[in-house]
Amino acid sequence: MSIKSPEIENKRPATGTAEPHDGAPLLDIKPRIEKIDKLPPMPEMTQKIIRLSADPNASIAALVKVVELDPSLAMQIMRYASSPFFGYQGKIDSVNTAIARVLGFSMVVNLALGVTAAKPFKIPRNVPLGLENFWRHAVFSAALVQALSGALNDELRPPAGLAYLSGLLHNFGHLLLGHLFKREFLILNKFVINEPGTPIVEIEKKIIGTDHGQIGAWLMQAWKLPEEVVIATREHHNVDYNGPHAVYPQLVMLADYLLKGHDIGDAPGTELPPMILDALELGEYQVTMLTNRVLEDCETLDRMAQQLAS
Numbered sequence: 001m002s003i004k005s006p007e008i009e010n011k012r013p014a015t016g017t018a019e020p021h022d023g024a025p026l027l028d029i030k031p032r033i034e035k036i037d038k039l040p041p042m043p044e045m046t047q048k049i050i051r052l053s054a055d056p057n058a059s060i061a062a063l064v065k066v067v068e069l070d071p072s073l074a075m076q077i078m079r080y081a082s083s084p085f086f087g088y089q090g091k092i093d094s095v096n097t098a099i100a101r102v103l104g105f106s107m108v109v110n111l112a113l114g115v116t117a118a119k120p121f122k123i124p125r126n127v128p129l130g131l132e133n134f135w136r137h138a139v140f141s142a143a144l145v146q147a148l149s150g151a152l153n154d155e156l157r158p159p160a161g162l163a164y165l166s167g168l169l170h171n172f173g174h175l176l177l178g179h180l181f182k183r184e185f186l187i188l189n190k191f192v193i194n195e196p197g198t199p200i201v202e203i204e205k206k207i208i209g210t211d212h213g214q215i216g217a218w219l220m221q222a223w224k225l226p227e228e229v230v231i232a233t234r235e236h237h238n239v240d241y242n243g244p245h246a247v248y249p250q251l252v253m254l255a256d257y258l259l260k261g262h263d264i265g266d267a268p269g270t271e272l273p274p275m276i277l278d279a280l281e282l283g284e285y286q287v288t289m290l291t292n293r294v295l296e297d298c299e300t301l302d303r304m305a306q307q308l309a310s
Contacts, residue, residue: 027187030208045069045112060096064095064096076308080111083297107160121178123178123182124178134175138305142164142165142166144255153281158251167252171216172212173214177215213234213237232248236252247280257272258288262291
């Protein structure tokens with residue numbers, strides 16, 4: 001039985017782009033996606049994290065026990081808690097300290113969920129959309145989305161952990177594309193190299209007939225990841241989106257534009273969308289200062305990204 005995905009039909013155009021040409025996409029993979037009858041399985045560790053997050057009686061001790069099953073994940077959590085961004089003056093000598101004294105239960109659940117969900121996908125490393133750039137963009141975006149969300153007023157502000165997870169996984173579609181369609185993924189990367197001034201979504205539509213947001217959201221829905229993260233993934237290039245949970249793609253989009261000014265990520269430009277600033281009730285100077293604050297700790301973020309890509 002084939003799997004049908006409403007999102008893959010891609011009925012909405014990406015903001016700021018038009019159909020690149022009148023003909024069919026060069027490598028139209030939408031029909032092949034819809035015929036896939038076996039999705040990559042959700043990693044066992046991700047399943048453990050989801051079950052823990054759904055347990056209203058789950059304790060920090062239970063979370064520590066799960067995290068410590070994966071030494072790499074434990075290291076990432078301790079490293080992130082040690083970041084100057086959090087200003088903790090003590091020594092982070094255990095996962096328990098990182099969770100109980102710095103990051104909190106919800107934040108670590110979402111960090112762990114994002115890392116474990118993406119970790120099994122192995123794609124080429126040294127291409128524009130490859131593993132190294134994916135994780136660098138993901139880690140920086142997650143940190144910046146978290147910082148931006150903290151600056152929102154109480155009515156708009158989402159939970160910090162879900163904001164972080166949205167930033168971490170919003171380009172998940174590139175991992176799935178590289179995993180399922182290796183040849184097409186490499187061809188897409190060649191076009192990205194040859195058309196450096198063309199928005200990534202426009203290239204994707206021209207070459208593969210859909211975009212990474214649609215592809216990533218498709219798998220996330222199948223895995224039953226949080227709806228907020230699914231929407232952030234699907235809509236983070238759509239400046240006009242104002243449906244449910246719009247604050248998540250708006251934060252991710254703003255972070256992408258801000259990071260593009262530091263040569264990180266795939267935003268179409270560096271000029272911040274006024275509509276998004278207005279929707280989030282943030283000022284350009286304010287978000288620029290927040291970005292600078294996050295990037296002060298770029299060494300820690302780079303180490304995290306390198307570890308995740310290894």
